[in-house]
Amino acid sequence: MSLTTYILMDxxxxxxxxxxxxxxxxxxxxxxxxxxxxxxxxxxMLPSGAGNVSAYTLVGIAVYGAAMATTxxxxxxxxxxxxxxxxxLALTGMPHGLFVxxxxxxxxxxxxxxxxxxxxxxxxxxxxxxxxxxFATAALTVIASLPFALYGLLAGLAFRSDAAVGAASGLLVVxxxxxxxxxxxxxxxxxxxxxxxxxxxxxxxxxxLTDGEIMGAGEAGLGTDPLWGILLSIAAWxxxxxxxxxxxxxxxxxxx
Amino acid sequence: MSTAQEPIIGIRHLRRSYPDGAxxxxxxxxxxxxxxxxxxxxxxxGPNGAGKTTLMDMILGLNTPSGGDIRVFGGSPRQAVRxxxxxxxxxxxxxxxxxxxxxxxxxxAALHExxxxxxxxxxxxxxxxxxxxxxxxCSGGQQQRLKFALALLPRPDxxxxxxxxxxxxxxxxxxxxxxxxxxAAAGSTVLFATHYLEEAEQFARRTVLxxxxxxxxxxxTAEVQRRxxxxxxxxxxxxxxADLAALPHLLSHSSHGERITFRTDDADRLARHLLTATPAAxxxxxxxxxxxxxxxxxxxxxxxxxxxxx
Numbered sequence: 001m002s003l004t005t006y007i008l009m010d011x012x013x014x015x016x017x018x019x020x021x022x023x024x025x026x027x028x029x030x031x032x033x034x035x036x037x038x039x040x041x042x043x044x045m046l047p048s049g050a051g052n053v054s055a056y057t058l059v060g061i062a063v064y065g066a067a068m069a070t071t072x073x074x075x076x077x078x079x080x081x082x083x084x085x086x087x088x089l090a091l092t093g094m095p096h097g098l099f100v101x102x103x104x105x106x107x108x109x110x111x112x113x114x115x116x117x118x119x120x121x122x123x124x125x126x127x128x129x130x131x132x133x134x135f136a137t138a139a140l141t142v143i144a145s146l147p148f149a150l151y152g153l154l155a156g157l158a159f160r161s162d163a164a165v166g167a168a169s170g171l172l173v174v175x176x177x178x179x180x181x182x183x184x185x186x187x188x189x190x191x192x193x194x195x196x197x198x199x200x201x202x203x204x205x206x207x208x209l210t211d212g213e214i215m216g217a218g219e220a221g222l223g224t225d226p227l228w229g230i231l232l233s234i235a236a237w238x239x240x241x242x243x244x245x246x247x248x249x250x251x252x253x254x255x256x
Numbered sequence: 257m258s259t260a261q262e263p264i265i266g267i268r269h270l271r272r273s274y275p276d277g278a279x280x281x282x283x284x285x286x287x288x289x290x291x292x293x294x295x296x297x298x299x300x301x302g303p304n305g306a307g308k309t310t311l312m313d314m315i316l317g318l319n320t321p322s323g324g325d326i327r328v329f330g331g332s333p334r335q336a337v338r339x340x341x342x343x344x345x346x347x348x349x350x351x352x353x354x355x356x357x358x359x360x361x362x363x364x365a366a367l368h369e370x371x372x373x374x375x376x377x378x379x380x381x382x383x384x385x386x387x388x389x390x391x392x393x394c395s396g397g398q399q400q401r402l403k404f405a406l407a408l409l410p411r412p413d414x415x416x417x418x419x420x421x422x423x424x425x426x427x428x429x430x431x432x433x434x435x436x437x438x439x440a441a442a443g444s445t446v447l448f449a450t451h452y453l454e455e456a457e458q459f460a461r462r463t464v465l466x467x468x469x470x471x472x473x474x475x476x477t478a479e480v481q482r483r484x485x486x487x488x489x490x491x492x493x494x495x496x497x498a499d500l501a502a503l504p505h506l507l508s509h510s511s512h513g514e515r516i517t518f519r520t521d522d523a524d525r526l527a528r529h530l531l532t533a534t535p536a537a538x539x540x541x542x543x544x545x546x547x548x549x550x551x552x553x554x555x556x557x558x559x560x561x562x563x564x565x566x
Contacts, residue, residue: 001366001367001368001369002366002367003366003367005362005363005366006363006366006367009355009359009362009363009366010363013352013354013355013359017354080350080352083350084346084348084350084351085350085351085352086350087318087346087348087350088346088350088351088364088406089364089367090316090317090318090337091316091318091337091342091343091344091346091406092337092364092367092368092410093337093338093339093340093367093368093369094367
């Protein structure tokens with residue numbers, strides 16, 4: 001048995017799916033070029049002095065791209081299984097656990113793509129950070145995408161169709177907006193946004209850069225998110241998504 | 257089925273129940289006991305909802321029995337599958353539409369321990385010419401052939417086919433069975449579900465007839481067919497009651513004016529008698545439908561015709 005062949009072929013199948021790859025890789029990079037490179041505020045240094053505004057924007061958009069990758073891949077994996085491909089796989093020597101492993105690897109590699117590309121673009125254009133922070137934020141960005149694998153899985157299990165997974169991926173734009181990924185929020189929107197799923201992971205990925213400080217669109221800072229608060233938000237949403245998946249899994253097993 | 261050796265599939269009192277949606281349960285498979293010997297080619301025949309797919313899924317370890325016992329190659333179905341001893345063409349086994357035909361075979365081949373060479377399997381299944389085509393653009397018949405290729409991949413000793421010719425036109429169906437015949441001649445044990453009486457007749461030496469989760473007949477195909485194979489013979493003839501009473505192999509009859517339709521369990525004999533010993537003319541013979549055969553075999557007058565074969 002060659003799990004490597006399975007992973008490579010399935011990865012290539014997903015990568016050549018143009019719509020998928022466009023939204024995961026190309027679109028976030030373009031968004032970064034617009035908001036993180038060409039806008040004139042990007043050269044300002046952050047209050048912490050650890051990098052410039054472009055770096056702050058870079059991390060937010062990279063988190064969005066990575067979350068797109070894990071959402072759509074985990075979701076389509078769930079749909080594949082339920083639409084009968086799972087039965088085909090069940091007739092091979094591959095145990096179910098290895099399928100999950102293979103799909104996790106594929107989703108993670110897919111999540112690395114936009115992160116890598118945006119960071120490289122940032123490096124050669126407007127972004128300034130010191131080396132340690134480049135790597136720290138990039139690594140945390142990939143990790144930040146993990147809860148969204150559960151989110152995508154939830155959508156796939158709940159609605160059993162590629163369209164539903166597409167809608168869930170589309171909804172990430174809204175979650176990204178509320179999660180402070182694209183544009184600095186303040187006031188009521190920030191108060192609401194804090195409790196949405198992408199806020200915590202984005203704040204965590206930015207932590208090496210900001211030490212938790214929240215950027216406003218203006219001069220003044222908007223306070224600080226404590227690290228425990230960020231981690232609590234991530235943990236809470238991960239648990240919510242995981243529980244949803246478990247419940248749906250049980251429902252589908254009972255029906256069979 | 258006279259073999260001294262251990263059957264390769266042994267099924268005892270197998271049952272699978274589902275909730276019926278009204279608080280109770282119904283048995284999709286209801287106390288089935290069957291043995292299949294090596295090299296046997298068997299048709300499992302029955303209308304939709306007879307329990308064929310549920311039975312096959314359990315033989316493949318894709319569905320868990322509610323009761324009873326099932327052993328394949330002396331072990332559990334899962335183990336037999338993992339060892340690559342069973343190849344199956346599933347009715348509802350999905351394919352990924354964005355892979356090509358060849359990629360599909362390659363990606364599944366990668367998951368078997370000792371798969372046949374991909375090109376050889378494509379050749380055997382007759383899909384070499386469409387190897388580069390995306391699965392989503394293949395016709396239903398081409399997809400069935402691709403699934404057949406996947407079933408052959410692990411060099412199986414036992415091949416299970418769940419309505420393999422669904423979605424094929426008659427010529428594709430003919431071609432499929434001639435490929436399958438080659439495969440069976442090589443010594444594979446074949447078990448296939450169908451609701452076409454002709455497929456059982458042309459291909460299987462043994463036929464298991466299922467209805468409402470139970471086995472209602474099991475034996476050499478010719479015998480099962482004779483028992484189930486009632487036919488209708490129609491003639492134009494103004495016959496008296498006495499004439500009718502003298503006819504051989506008559507089960508029942510109905511008439512429309514001078515046109516009389518007989519139901520018989522031996523169409524040849526009845527037809528010969530009608531043509532040689534009576535003035536009956538314009539004789540036609542029509543084989544009974546599978547549904548009629550079921551009614552005959554079960555003697556179940558309440559059989560819902562809507563459940564019948566297509």
